[in-house]
Amino acid sequence: MAAEIANRDEARMIASILDGDVQLYHQLIRPYERSVYVMSLCYMKNEADAEDVAQEAFLKAYCHLASFRGEAKFSTWLVGIALNEARGRLRRDGAVRMESIDQTSEEGGHVLPAILHDWREIPSETLERKEVQQMLQAAIAGLPNIYREVFLLRDVDELSIIETAEALTTSISNVKMRLHRARTMLQKTLAPRLKHMNQRVADFHGPRIDR
Structure with a gap:
C-alpha cells in the first residue's frame, strides 16, 4: 500500500513538472540521488567521473520525462538511464571492454x-x-x-x-x-x-x- 501511494505521488509530481513546475524535479529525484551515484561509481571507479555520470543521468531523465509511462517504477527507469550513460561513456572512452556472456549459458x-x-x-x-x-x-x-x-x-x-x-x-x-x-x-x-x-x-x- 505504501509503495502504491508513493507511486501515485510520483505520478502527480511528474505531471506537475511537465505542466511547468520544474522546481519539483529536485524533490522527485532526491530519494534516488545516492542510488544513481553509487551505480555510477561502480562503473567509473572515480568519484569525479561518477558525479558527471550521475548529473548527466538526472539531466537526461528531466529532458525525457515526458517519455516516462509509469510501466516501471520511476526509480528503476532512472537507474536504467544512469547505467546506459555509464556504459556509453566507457565505450566512448575505450576504458573497458564490456563483458559478454552467452544468455543460454547463464540460464542453464x-x-x-x-x-x-x-x-x-x-x-x-x-x-x-x-x-x-x-x-x-x-x-x-x-x-x-x-x-x-x-x-x-x-x-x-x-x-x-x-x-x-x-x-x-x-x-x-x-x-x-x-x-x-x-x-x-x-x-x-x-x-x-x-x-x-x-x-x-x-x-x-x-x-x-x-x-
Whole structure:
C-alpha cells in the first residue's frame, strides 16, 4: 500500500513538472540521488567521473520525462538511464571492454555452490568496523560489471528481482544467476580475510577465561 501511494505521488509530481513546475524535479529525484551515484561509481571507479555520470543521468531523465509511462517504477527507469550513460561513456572512452556472456549459458549453466551463508549474515558489529567496510567495498569493486551492478541494485539498493531485471533490461533468471555468482565471488574473497582478521582480534584480546 505504501509503495502504491508513493507511486501515485510520483505520478502527480511528474505531471506537475511537465505542466511547468520544474522546481519539483529536485524533490522527485532526491530519494534516488545516492542510488544513481553509487551505480555510477561502480562503473567509473572515480568519484569525479561518477558525479558527471550521475548529473548527466538526472539531466537526461528531466529532458525525457515526458517519455516516462509509469510501466516501471520511476526509480528503476532512472537507474536504467544512469547505467546506459555509464556504459556509453566507457565505450566512448575505450576504458573497458564490456563483458559478454552467452544468455543460454547463464540460464542453464552450472551454479557454483556457496561456501558461506549469504554475505548479509556477517554479524552487523563486524560490518561496522572500518577495516571490514573497506574490504567489502574493495571486493565489490573487484566484481565484473555484470555481477557488480546486480549485487548493488539487489542487495545494496534493495530493488526487487523484477525491478533489477527491468533496470538492466535482462531476464529475471539472469538476475538470479548473476546475483548468486556475485555473492559467491564475494564470499570466496572475504572469507579468508575475515577469518584472518578475526584471528588477529582474538590474539589481541587473549584467551577467554570462564568465570
